[in-house]
Amino acid sequence: MKISSATFIVSNTDVRKCPAPRMPEFAMIGRSNVGKSSLINRLLDSGKLAHTSSTPGKTQTINHFLVNNTFYLVDLPGYGYAKITRTKREQWMRTTWQYLRKRENLVSLFVLVDARLEPQVSDLEFINRLGNEGIPFALVFTKSDKVKPAELKRNIALFGEKMLENWERLPDQFVSSAVTGKGMPELLGYMQHCIDTGWKGP
Ligand SMILES: Nc1nc2c(ncn2[C@@H]2O[C@H](COP(=O)(O)OP(=O)(O)OP(=O)(O)O)[C@@H](O)[C@H]2O)c(=O)[nH]1
Ligand SMILES: [Mg+2]
Numbered sequence: 001m002k003i004s005s006a007t008f009i010v011s012n013t014d015v016r017k018c019p020a021p022r023m024p025e026f027a028m029i030g031r032s033n034v035g036k037s038s039l040i041n042r043l044l045d046s047g048k049l050a051h052t053s054s055t056p057g058k059t060q061t062i063n064h065f066l067v068n069n070t071f072y073l074v075d076l077p078g079y080g081y082a083k084i085t086r087t088k089r090e091q092w093m094r095t096t097w098q099y100l101r102k103r104e105n106l107v108s109l110f111v112l113v114d115a116r117l118e119p120q121v122s123d124l125e126f127i128n129r130l131g132n133e134g135i136p137f138a139l140v141f142t143k144s145d146k147v148k149p150a151e152l153k154r155n156i157a158l159f160g161e162k163m164l165e166n167w168e169r170l171p172d173q174f175v176s177s178a179v180t181g182k183g184m185p186e187l188l189g190y191m192q193h194c195i196d197t198g199w200k201g202p
Contacts, residue, residue: 001068001188001189001191001192003043003044003045003046003067003068003188004068005066005067005068005069006044006045006046006049006065006066006067006068006073007065007066008049008063008064008065009064009065009066009072010063010064011061011062011063011064012061012062013061013062013091013095014095015062015095015098015099015102015103018062018064018099018103019064019066019072020202021103021104021105021202022105022202023066023070023071023072023105023202024070024071024072024105024107024194024195024198024199025071025072025073025074025103025105025106025107026071026072026073026074026106026107026108026109026110026191026194027073027074027075027076027099027100027103027106027109027110028040028073028074028075028076028109028110028112029076029078029079029096029100029109029110029111029112029126030078030079030110030111030112030113030114030123030140030142031056031078031079031080031112031114031120031122031123032056032057032058032077032078032079032080033054033055033056033078034078034112034113034114034142034143035112035114035142035143035176035178036050036059036075036076036078036112037050037051037052037058037059037075038050038052038178039110039112039140039142039176039178040065040073040075041178042176042178042181042184043073043184043187043188044065044067044073049065050063050065050075055083056078056080056083057077057078057083057084059075059076059077059078060077060088060092061077061095062074062075062076062095062096062099063075063076070195071107071191071195072105074099076096076099077092077095077096079092079093079096079122079126080120080122100130100133100135101133101135105199105202106135106136107136107191107194107195107198107199108136108137108138108190108191108194108198109130109135109136109137109138110137110138110139110140110187111123111126111127111130111137111138111139111140112140112141112142113139113140113141113142113159114141114142114143115141115142115143115144115146115147115152115155115156115175116143116146116147116151116155117155118155118158119155119158119159119162123159124162124163124166127163128166131166131167136198137171138171138172138173138174138190139159139170139171139172139173139174140173140174140175140176140183140187141155141156141159141173141174141175141176142176142177142178143177143178143179144175144176144177144180144182144183145177145179145180145182152175156173156175172190174186174187174190
């Protein structure tokens, strides 16, 4: 898939105000600071379309980007650590789960996991909940430019082992870097494949 156009559409905290679900949609989720917004920018080759920050808690709303006039890519707030009040965190999570449950055109979610770290409880818990709710997702191990190949391999293997304690099989998985561009063709190819095989129309 080639990116011919990418436009910011709307940012909001109410799933009912998201664009009409007439096109297939993909969304980025993961712990605060894992690189969701940076991955969107790199995927769309769009510079600063999505707002990023070195401080966790930057993205606080549901952000819709229209790509190639054929699908939506959505940037979501992160879970886990961020310097925000508990009330605000709970509000984000409520909004996020409402979005995940209600968004009928969501073809696949991308769950981003920091490739530098050993399996994190918050990621595993989030993923188990996706399983309980029946929400389809793929895994993306981010910031691969920051980790040595052996460590990357080890962290991915450990994550798989942990997941297999609760899952029968592992989801599709990718390794990415918003700095080097690693994984972008594969992620774009995956989205195209999902659209071709998993989108039944509005
Ligand atoms: N080295 C490296 N740094 C990255 C990569 N992706 C993101 N970063 C950096 O990580 C920090 C967080 O990136 P964001 O894209 O804002 O992360 P986010 O997941 O959207 O964070 P929240 O919106 O706060 O949940 C920024 O300083 C980015 O420059 C990557 O692939 N490699
Ligand atoms: Mg963000």
